[in-house]
Amino acid sequence: MCLVCSLLFVCLVVFSSCQNKAADNPVKPNIIVILADDLGYGDMGAYNPQSLIMTPYLDQLAVEGMKFTDAHTTSAVCTPTRYSLLTGRYNWRTRLKEGVLTGKSKALIPADRTTLGSMLQRSGYTTAFIGKWHLGMDWGLKEGEAFEEGGWNPEDYDQLDFSKPIENAPGTRGFDYSLALPASLDIAPYVYVENNQITSIPTKVTIDEGEYSWWREGPTSDDFIHEEVTPLFFKKSINYIQEQAKSNTPFFLYLALPSPHTPILPTEAWQGKSGLLPYADFIMMIDDYIGQLNQTLKDAGIEENTLLVFTSDNGCSPAAGFDKMVEMGHQPSGIFRGHKADIYEGGHRVPMIVKWPSKIKPTTVSNVTISQTDLMATFADLVGDTLGENEGEDSSSFLKILFGEQENEDLREGKVFHSVNGTFAIRKGDWKLITAKGSGGWSFPKPGDLAEAELPEMQLYNLRIDPSETQNQFLQNPEKAEELKQLLIKYIQEGRSTPGPKQLNDPFDGEWKQTWFMDED
Structure with missing residues (x-):
């Protein structure tokens, strides 16, 4: 092999090596x-x-x-x-x-x-x-x-x-x-x-x-x-x-x-x-x-x-x-x-x-x-x-x-939300369970409103067909409500909502207003 060809070969090898290294260690x-x-x-x-x-x-x-x-x-x-x-x-x-x-x-x-x-x-x-x-x-x-x-x-x-x-x-x-x-x-x-x-x-x-x-x-x-x-x-x-x-x-x-x-x-x-x-x-x-x-x-x-x-x-x-x-x-x-x-x-x-x-x-x-x-x-x-x-x-x-490698698949089974007064909600797919009668916050019906007393114990909405949360299906679909409630209890008690060993929630000197999830193991 001629000297020029040898030098070109070495350069190509070095260049290829650098490219591979850069691919392994992207910026x-x-x-x-x-x-x-x-x-x-x-x-x-x-x-x-x-x-x-x-x-x-x-x-x-x-x-x-x-x-x-x-x-x-x-x-x-x-x-x-x-x-x-x-x-x-x-x-x-x-x-x-x-x-x-x-x-x-x-x-x-x-x-x-x-x-x-x-x-x-x-x-x-x-x-x-x-x-x-x-x-x-x-x-x-x-x-x-x-x-x-x-x-x-x-x-x-x-x-x-x-x-x-x-x-x-x-x-x-x-x-x-x-x-x-x-x-x-x-x-x-x-x-x-x-x-x-x-x-x-x-x-x-x-x-x-x-x-x-x-x-x-x-x-x-x-x-x-x-x-x-x-x-x-x-x-x-x-x-x-x-x-x-x-x-x-x-x-x-x-x-x-x-x-x-x-x-x-x-x-x-x-x-x-x-x-x-x-x-x-x-x-x-x-x-x-x-x-x-x-x-x-x-x-x-x-x-x-x-x-x-x-x-x-x-x-x-x-x-x-x-x-x-x-x-x-x-x-x-x-x-x-x-x-x-x-x-x-x-x-x-x-x-x-x-x-x-x-x-x-x-x-x-x-x-x-x-x-x-x-x-x-x-x-x-x-x-x-x-x-x-x-x-x-x-x-x-x-x-x-x-990166466009995954489109409409949910990242995990469910997600949990929380209001200013400590009210929980959990979402799984199209369904959302709210563990209170009203808003848990500042809009009607507020916690303690007289109107709230006449409402069902919890709220269940299908956000795909009712994104504005106007049709509470809690009484019509108790099985779905119970499924979401149990999933929420699991997430609370296991200290995590992702795969892995159980973790502890931080200690608290007072009492949570909502304690129904603590009654079940």
Whole structure:
């Protein structure tokens, strides 16, 4: 063989070897999860053709990626949803069996619980959290003070020493960098926590009495201006993306928006733009920032290998002017019944769009029932991580759906949902069982309503033929109701809803309002 031929042969062998190695070790994608706060299923044109709110950039995401029509949160309120999204575990397995945390609650996620952030860290990712945390963190206390949970009043924060470092904040739960709003934009204390330290000590107490811009009275830092929080989080996220684009290390960004949750604060440029209510203006402002963030990925040259997820933490809140918008012709929940806090579909069925240009075909739609808990197993599957027995106990991978390798097959047997007052629902195929007479939340019939007393013990709906949950078949189909009830009991008692050894639910000092499932073994 001649020298030139020999050299060509060697080059081909080396090239082939490099190709095989690259195939065995593909470049891991950057991952961005954007979680809106109180955005309804019907508040985007991509999900509701009759929507009166213009959302061109969110609609463009649906064109560029895959739209899920049957995606769900685990809860109809924010703290529980955020726990489940980050851990792949149902929120009611924690000490929080109903409601949400306060602004000074202790950390809900224990140090030994794997999160999306810590799982991706061990897979070589740089991670960042920017936005609304609302999962508790352990504040420093003044000398001689003992921690008391407290409630929503300004005096409940008197025992806190804001000059001390904060423990068990996002920086200790899987994020290399974090800039956090401790709770909601209407829950004190109004401070920024950057990498476990407050950026500015509170010096004042503020409250706004506006109809839609209202927030609870409480300690506020000089650098904290309510109207500027959402824009700041977007700008920080865009800057983070631009910086990480210069690195060869994959990154994970979890951007948890505090909006369009109350206080509803569109900036001056967006006020009145929708012709509806400030809530709609706020969504249009958020949509524009989403467009800027999406364009940043393109300009930075990393769009092709970035997986972007956009979703919401629950349905639209009545505090946004829900009923008034319905009167004006806009349906925040689309065709679905109920809203935030409710066990009905309007409480926990949410938009979810996943975009990854190099892997996900544009303009695709999936009708498979998925849960935000499934992000844990999906991302683990994506990066080649194997979850342990006590990680992501309620998470199933939908990676094959994203890649078009699986279409309408359910990921697992059933999925569980939860309302603000602790009411359970379970979904299996087309059927949904609600373990209460009414909404379990804030819409009619509310828990304790006189009208509720005359209703059947539970509710059973076939969502394929009755997606608006108007025809309760509990009395007509007791066998199906019992089948779903027993499946729910199994999921509760086994500490997981996926295959694997039994796990323990977290201890709880009080009593669950619903105890029927604890009477059977």
